[in-house]
Amino acid sequence: MLDCKQASQLISQSLDRSLTLRERLSLKLHLLICEFCKRFSQHMQTIRVALKQMTSSIESNDSIEMPSAAKSRILQSIESIKD
Amino acid sequence: MTSPNMHDWLNQHGDYLYRFALARLRDPHLAEDVVQETFLAAIKSPSFAEQSAPRTWLTGILKHKIIDVMRKNVREIAASDLMTDEDANMDEFFDEKGHWAEPPLAWNMPEDALEQKQFLGVLQNCMEKLPAKAAQLFLMRDVHETDNDEICKELNISTTNAWVMLYRARMGLRKCLEINWLGA
Numbered sequence: 001m002l003d004c005k006q007a008s009q010l011i012s013q014s015l016d017r018s019l020t021l022r023e024r025l026s027l028k029l030h031l032l033i034c035e036f037c038k039r040f041s042q043h044m045q046t047i048r049v050a051l052k053q054m055t056s057s058i059e060s061n062d063s064i065e066m067p068s069a070a071k072s073r074i075l076q077s078i079e080s081i082k083d
Numbered sequence: 084m085t086s087p088n089m090h091d092w093l094n095q096h097g098d099y100l101y102r103f104a105l106a107r108l109r110d111p112h113l114a115e116d117v118v119q120e121t122f123l124a125a126i127k128s129p130s131f132a133e134q135s136a137p138r139t140w141l142t143g144i145l146k147h148k149i150i151d152v153m154r155k156n157v158r159e160i161a162a163s164d165l166m167t168d169e170d171a172n173m174d175e176f177f178d179e180k181g182h183w184a185e186p187p188l189a190w191n192m193p194e195d196a197l198e199q200k201q202f203l204g205v206l207q208n209c210m211e212k213l214p215a216k217a218a219q220l221f222l223m224r225d226v227h228e229t230d231n232d233e234i235c236k237e238l239n240i241s242t243t244n245a246w247v248m249l250y251r252a253r254m255g256l257r258k259c260l261e262i263n264w265l266g267a
Contacts, residue, residue: 003181
């Protein structure tokens with residue numbers, strides 16, 4: 001029987017790798033009886049989705065521009081290796 | 084090779100590439116650096132003049148540069164503060180029987196746009212509070228999704244260590260959110 005510490009580790013790892021059948025079953029069993037770990041699992045999903053939202057909101061934010069100093073630095077470095 | 088062309092590319096795609104890098108690296112200086120490296124690699128490329136879809140092509144180069152930076156940062160984790168003891172520092176979260184020391188609370192998810200924005204703001208702050216390198220690994224795993232498998236293959240630190248790091252980062256982040264968002 002998993003304890004909450006082990007269950008939380010498996011929940012985290014399920015985001016990084018495929019759990020074995022045995023791990024999946026024992027986690028499922030634990031989640032059936034443990035409200036706290038079920039919450040933990042939901043929180044992990046929430047964080048994951050929110051981080052993705054953060055990425056796409058930066059990527060699509062037209063008001064973020066590369067600082068002009070960086071642009072001129074890049075132009076300079078392009079010029080310096082020209083030909 | 085004509086630099087006016089590259090000039091135009093920088094004007095047309097520079098900001099986009101910068102945002103793409105910033106969204107993944109979350110560090111303005113690193114983002115500038117990888118964009119610069121991308122343009123330098125582009126101008127040196129033999130196929131530079133033949134590109135009909137420069138933005139796609141440049142983004143492809145940029146992705147590799149971003150992964151290089153992340154890989155380097157992760158190597159530094161492996162070399163410095165990656166602890167090998169799986170249970171180290173987790174005592175604050177669980178008692179000796181493996182039960183939650185402070186059980187996770189039920190979160191009311193933000194419903195309107197304003198609340199959602201606040202939630203993301205708190206998340207951002209919590210990310211910044213993570214140890215820099217742990218945050219890096221976390222970003223790599225959870226944000227840079229498309230290249231996850233690729234990155235994991237390339238990581239020569241043991242995958243077990245990576246899982247332990249990610250677990251700690253997630254535990255810390257969750258706790259931070261619970262305190263600062265729900266507590267607010």
